[in-house]
Amino acid sequence: MAKKSKSSKSTTPKKKASLKLSKQNKIILGSLIMLFSVALFFAFISFFFTWQDDQSLLSEFSNRNQEAKNLLNKFGAAISHLFVYKGFGIAALIFTFLFFISGLRLFLSLTKTGLLRKWIWGLVFVIWISLSLGFFAEKRPLLGGLVGYEMNDFMQDYIGKLGVVLLLIFGLVVILVRLFKLTPDHISEYYKNKKSAISKEFNEKDAAETYSEEEIEALIQKEEKQKVVDTYTHKKDIPVMETKTETKTETKTIIDKDFEVTIPVEEDVVEEELPMEVEKIVEEGEETDNLASKLVEDYGEFDPTLELGNYKFPTIDLLDQHGVTGGITINQEELEENKNKIVETLKNYKIGIAQIKATIGPTVTLYEIVPEAGVRISKIKNLEDDIALSLAALGIRIIAPIPGKGTIGIEVPNKNATIVSMRSVITSSKFQKAEMQLPIAFGKTISNETFVVDLAKMPHLLMAGATGQGKSVGLNAVLTSLLYKKHPAEVKFVLIDPKKVELTLFNKIERHFLAKLPDSEDAIITDNTKVIHTLNSLCIEMDNRYELLKMALVRNIKEYNVKFKARKLNPNDGHMFLPYIVLVIDEFADLIMTAGKEVETPIARLAQLARAIGIHLIIATQRPSVNVITGIIKANFPARIAFRVTSKIDSRTILDAQGADQLIGRGDMLYTQGNDVTRIQCAFVDTPEVAKIVEFIGSQRAYPDAHLLPEYVGEDSGTSLDNNITDRDALFREAAEVIVIAQQGSASLIQRKLKLGYNRAGRIIDQLEAAGIVGPFEGSKARQVYVTDMAALEVIFNNEKK
Numbered sequence: 058m059a060k061k062s063k064s065s066k067s068t069t070p071k072k073k074a075s076l077k078l079s080k081q082n083k084i085i086l087g088s089l090i091m092l093f094s095v096a097l098f099f100a101f102i103s104f105f106f107t108w109q110d111d112q113s114l115l116s117e118f119s120n121r122n123q124e125a126k127n128l129l130n131k132f133g134a135a136i137s138h139l140f141v142y143k144g145f146g147i148a149a150l151i152f153t154f155l156f157f158i159s160g161l162r163l164f165l166s167l168t169k170t171g172l173l174r175k176w177i178w179g180l181v182f183v184i185w186i187s188l189s190l191g192f193f194a195e196k197r198p199l200l201g202g203l204v205g206y207e208m209n210d211f212m213q214d215y216i217g218k219l220g221v222v223l224l225l226i227f228g229l230v231v232i233l234v235r236l237f238k239l240t241p242d243h244i245s246e247y248y249k250n251k252k253s254a255i256s257k258e259f260n261e262k263d264a265a266e267t268y269s270e271e272e273i274e275a276l277i278q279k280e281e282k283q284k285v286v287d288t289y290t291h292k293k294d295i296p297v298m299e300t301k302t303e304t305k306t307e308t309k310t311i312i313d314k315d316f317e318v319t320i321p322v323e324e325d326v327v328e329e330e331l332p333m334e335v336e337k338i339v340e341e342g343e344e345t346d347n348l349a350s351k352l353v354e355d356y357g358e359f360d361p362t363l364e365l366g367n368y369k370f371p372t373i374d375l376l377d378q379h380g381v382t383g384g385i386t387i388n389q390e391e392l393e394e395n396k397n398k399i400v401e402t403l404k405n406y407k408i409g410i411a412q413i414k415a416t417i418g419p420t421v422t423l424y425e426i427v428p429e430a431g432v433r434i435s436k437i438k439n440l441e442d443d444i445a446l447s448l449a450a451l452g453i454r455i456i457a458p459i460p461g462k463g464t465i466g467i468e469v470p471n472k473n474a475t476i477v478s479m480r481s482v483i484t485s486s487k488f489q490k491a492e493m494q495l496p497i498a499f500g501k502t503i504s505n506e507t508f509v510v511d512l513a514k515m516p517h518l519l520m521a522g523a524t525g526q527g528k529s530v531g532l533n534a535v536l537t538s539l540l541y542k543k544h545p546a547e548v549k550f551v552l553i554d555p556k557k558v559e560l561t562l563f564n565k566i567e568r569h570f571l572a573k574l575p576d577s578e579d580a581i582i583t584d585n586t587k588v589i590h591t592l593n594s595l596c597i598e599m600d601n602r603y604e605l606l607k608m609a610l611v612r613n614i615k616e617y618n619v620k621f622k623a624r625k626l627n628p629n630d631g632h633m634f635l636p637y638i639v640l641v642i643d644e645f646a647d648l649i650m651t652a653g654k655e656v657e658t659p660i661a662r663l664a665q666l667a668r669a670i671g672i673h674l675i676i677a678t679q680r681p682s683v684n685v686i687t688g689i690i691k692a693n694f695p696a697r698i699a700f701r702v703t704s705k706i707d708s709r710t711i712l713d714a715q716g717a718d719q720l721i722g723r724g725d726m727l728y729t730q731g732n733d734v735t736r737i738q739c740a741f742v743d744t745p746e747v748a749k750i751v752e753f754i755g756s757q758r759a760y761p762d763a764h765l766l767p768e769y770v771g772e773d774s775g776t777s778l779d780n781n782i783t784d785r786d787a788l789f790r791e792a793a794e795v796i797v798i799a800q801q802g803s804a805s806l807i808q809r810k811l812k813l814g815y816n817r818a819g820r821i822i823d824q825l826e827a828a829g830i831v832g833p834f835e836g837s838k839a840r841q842v843y844v845t846d847m848a849a850l851e852v853i854f855n856n857e858k859k
């Protein structure tokens with residue numbers, strides 16, 4: 058079959074080459090046709106005067122002694138007899154015109170587009186004229202020619218005279234509407250224009266008359282003024298530039314005095330011109346009217362949430378207070394005690410303190426100290442363990458100096474930590490008012506502020522921490538934040554949970570918020586091979602989205618969606634509202650250990666490129682070792698969260714800084730998005746709360762299915778150029794139609810239109826090539842489409858069936 062496509066390809070260019078004329082040949086052939094048409098013209102014209110005389114000569118064409126009266130002698134008489142007498146009568150003259158323009162086009166090497174149309178219309182005209190002359194000038198049959206006469210005769214036998222008249226009228230209507238684009242609208246517009254032109258002319262005349270009456274007076278006045286100006290400028294004798302300006306002002310003032318003479322005339326002219334201008338503007342406005350703004354005007358902006366218009370966001374009472382009602386309780390005694398211990402310990406090492414201040418957070422209290430002049434910061438930093446020992450407390454962290462403050466911070470855990478409930482952060486005005494694309498309320502900082510960040514800005518998040526330190530709760534906090542803020546149309550989750558227990562709850566919101574592979578039953582992915590497929594599928598989704606962004610001429614998903622909502626992107630071109638996709642991977646270490654590069658490569662690719670198109674990754678791992686959090690992953694995850702880890706090395710692996718080893722656990726975490734490290738108490742949301750939320754959402758009306766990701770077929774599925782009909786893809790026919798309609802043989806087109814994965818679309822393209830529908834691969838260019846229209850495609854399919 059490969060042979061078949063090759064041979065078909067090699068024959069087509071040859072044919073084309075043989076048909077091509079050189080420029081000189083075109084000139085020669087063009088002029089020949091033009092001259093032939095001129096000869097025909099004269100022959101036809103003279104035929105009308107000489108036909109009777111020449112009639113008898115027609116049978117003696119070869120007799121050289123006989124001479125015809127036609128301007129082109131025997132040839133003229135014979136060809137005119139054929140075209141005019143036996144043909145179409147006077148309408149045969151149209152052929153001379155058609156020949157002439159065909160020759161002219163060839164002569165000037167103009168493109169042939171539109172020529173066929175002219176010939177078709179020419180023939181229609183010829184038939185219509187000869188038929189009508191055959192009907193109306195029955196007594197002079199030469200005008201309609203034999204064709205006109207016979208046609209008329211034939212039709213009268215069947216539809217009678219009235220029928221022929223009606224048929225002629227219908228023909229005239231077709232010609233007027235299709236050829237001259239003459240519709241009732243055009244006619245009325247023409248009359249309107251004509252009317253306004255006449256009235257304008259009329260008014261102008263009037264104006265001209267009034268003007269001429271006053272003109273004489275005005276001219277005299279003007280001349281006088283000019284004289285004044287001239288004498289004035291001469292007297293002053295100043296540089297040319299200045300003279301000019303002064304002349305202007307001078308004349309202006311003088312003219313201003315002459316209200317009665319100049320202004321009425323000017324006003325008249327303005328009044329006449331204004332209505333005309335207004336009319337034009339309205340017309341232009343209609344023409345350039347943007348379809349998008351009209352659609353928005355008619356239907357309003359596109360609302361992606363409309364399909365689930367009655368969707369209710371989870372209510373706040375689904376979340377627990379966890380026993381915390383009045384915020385943090387301050388234990389004055391504890392504060393005083395800690396302060397004294399810090400001062401004393403530092404005194405023991407001969408470090409004097411000028412000032413001390415305490416900020417009480419939910420889990421830790423920050424003591425900010427200003428040391429006395431001359432104390433080296435490194436000295437305090439080195440005393441970390443000693444201070445911890447003397448305070449008899451775990452989890453002491455010394456920040457020396459606090460960035461941007463010039464003080465030294467000592468974080469001391471509170472004896473009784475206050476739980477930061479998810480409820481308190483969700484209800485905080487900071488979260489409620491957050492104008493972010495993907496707002497996440499992580500918890501509260503040391504100064505008791507709600508910490509809200511935008512996942513879209515991070516743009517990916519790495520979470521690590523030893524087991525039991527609050528990672529799963531952290532993940533739930535992230536997902537809960539998004540569930541409380543986003544409509545199902547705006548965000549979709551891809552959940553990967555190798556442990557099979559952590560995220561199973563979210564199954565209930567599969568048809569609202571989850572995305573999955575087309576052929577999979579469960580939306581939550583627990584199987585390793587499925588993980589690889591899903592990651593690759595997301596890469597395909599990413600490529601598809603980039604293609605859409607490119608087509609829409611925008612740089613990121615936000616701009617794209619704004620444009621789509623404003624109805625500036627046509628869904629028929631494959632455009633659609635793009636929800637954000639948040640990929641959550643729990644137990645990333647497990648995956649890397651078992652699948653290695655197969656997982657790392659697509660993740661790295663997504664992490665590098667997916668931010669602009671709205672795919673964001675959240676990766677959680679228990680084991681923050683370097684073979685899990687590799688350099689390539691770290692480089693693409695600037696936002697990282699460390700829960701408590703067991704060693705300084707782990708802390709460095711996650712944060713590139715130590716400190717995570719000194720956390721106290723239970724949701725105590727460090728967050729970094731570059732340089733600064735912020736200590737946060739993660740908001741607490743437990744399993745029953747999550748269950749209630751997903752129950753609340755899951756019980757509402759949902760989409761028919763989870764959001765489907767593009768299909769990914771493993772690398773192993775080979776491609777062949779066998780034109781085996783039974784092996785063809787199920788969507789082969791649809792794909793062929795898409796390609797033929799668009800006349801563009803590209804796999805990405807099939808991908809977009811039929812929502813397929815890259816590999817499958819690629820396979821279909823190969824099958825189309827094998828079937829001779831598209832040409833072979835041509836590098837960056839789209840393949841050639843060999844089938845020109847749907848009818849031809851239909852023929853191919855029908856032939857294959859036989």
Ligand SMILES: Nc1ncnc2c1ncn2[C@@H]1O[C@H](COP(=O)(O)OP(=O)(O)OP(=O)(O)O)[C@@H](O)[C@H]1O
Pocket residue numbers: 476477522523524525526527528529530531679723724725738739740741742
């Ligand atoms: N933000 C928090 N506030 C209060 N307590 C918390 C918080 N986060 C976690 N905890 C406590 O720590 C326990 C363990 O948390 P979590 O299940 O999130 O740990 P994990 O890191 O996911 O552990 P594993 O890796 O074994 O799954 C919770 O059951 C809870 O009691």
